[in-house]
């Protein structure tokens with residue numbers, strides 16, 4: 001059986017909460033979700049998988065149409081975020097035009113949050129809710145058993161949604177999350193060309209993204225992962241993946257976990273193992289500030305960690321409390337001091353436009369930034385994302401008058417614009433403040449000097465230069 005996984009081209013751009021210029025120049029990374037799902041089925045005899053990244057492989061819609069018509073895949077899968085839904089839909093039109101037999105399967109955050117609405121699209125045949133490895137594998141095995149797909153068989157696949165021959169939407173019971181992540185095969189990087197992916201702020205030409213845990217026990221109100229079951233891979237299992245890449249010449253890794261340091265014991269064990277393995281690699285992570293202290297910073301640095309991305313969010317304790325961040329501004333200062341003491345670059349994610357946030361609160365954030373001196377700064381505008389706690393809370397208290405994300409999920413419209421959470425400032429004022437904060441931070445002689453020093457060749461120099469120009473003149 002033939003399976004195509006398609007990463008759509010960027011046709012529609014829904015303005016994000018991130019700084020627009022940074023968002024546009026952001027990393028081109030393979031979709032780890034798709035690579036994990038592909039890995040779960042690629043070694044099954046009779047399965048032929050192809051991953052088509054229409055941005056990286058520069059495949060036009062016309063070429064794709066021909067390819068689908070010629071190859072006639074049985075299933076075409078997409079990893080769908082609310083933000084790339086419109087792009088996926090554009091490609092689905094082509095798939096449908098080229099083949100009537102290909103079944104279209106949507107997985108990822110969007111169908112997980114909006115299962116019925118997603119299946120209601122005529123062109124979607126299956127959705128996979130939550131983690132996809134086991135559900136998709138079971139779906140594929142139905143194809144391979146040779147006796148044909150029946151509704152009875154589909155109804156036995158937990159985590160799957162499908163339509164009956166009468167068009168009725170069926171959502172099967174959910175599938176429990178994978179408890180032992182070590183049991184999952186490593187992502188199927190062999191199905192993509194990893195040398196084609198890049199990262200603007202990387203130290204080497206080839207960075208491999210890895211994910212070592214899933215879920216988060218913390219309760220930040222804006223985040224989809226709020227209080228989701230935390231599971232992790234063991235240090236030995238992570239090292240196996242790193243070794244695999246080191247043998248292929250890779251020297252830099254981005255540990256893409258939302259929060260790498262949740263389990264302190266595991267972090268220290270991992271650092272020791274990596275240091276003893278003496279692989280001469282570097283890596284970067286994201287962490288909460290309250291998990292970082294001198295001891296951990298020293299372990300991280302010695303094992304090759306060169307950068308930590310911290311969710312600082314705000315310098316105002318009132319705002320941190322509103323966000324249920326569970327940290328004190330003192331924790332922020334302490335974490336930055338610790339990491340910087342051991343020579344780790346610190347990058348701060350901050351947020352403006354939190355409900356009830358005033359100019360004084362934003363000034364407190366900027367004062368804190370001056371004090372903690374991050375190497376990089378990402379300023380976002382607080383945006384209630386679909387079905388997050390923040391979105392639901394603002395709907396309950398009447399701040400959000402109607403469920404506009406639901407409208408979008410039912411009828412995605414390219415003219416849709418993200419709504420920000422603040423009622424004190426207009427979207428334009430927030431964008432202006434965000435632009436001013438980013439420019440003020442980066443057009444600073446110390447930061448520019450450091451960026452030039454860190455630039456590893458002409459290609460990266462031009463990429464950074466282009467971004468600087470866009471920041472100045474957009």
Ligand code: B12
Nearest residue numbers: 016017018032033077078079081082107108128131132224
């Ligand atoms: C790394 C990351 C990024 C990276 C890289 C994304 C990539 N190419 O992998 C970058 C920085 C580019 C990014 C950008 C954005 N991101 Co982001 N990102 C993440 C993050 C932290 C991890 C994603 C990941 O790799 N997970 C690991 C894999 C294994 O899990 P997974 O992708 O969910 O896949 C599993 C299942 O979903 C399912 N599955 C997924 N795809 C498929 C496909 C099929 C066919 C099947 C069967 C199953 C299946 O099976 C997989 C394995 O179990 C998540 C938070 C999170 N932890 O999920 C946010 C997250 C996905 N991002 C989010 C958002 C909002 C954005 C941005 C809009 C941010 C912005 N710029 O303002 C952009 C949008 C990008 C775009 N246009 O599509 C939201 C999405 C919410 C939503 N409703 O869609 C999340 C959930 C964060 C949040 N708000 O809480 N992101």
Ligand code: SF4
Nearest residue numbers: 216218220223226258
């Ligand atoms: S923002 Fe980070 S710490 Fe907070 S809930 Fe999400 S993943 Fe956890």
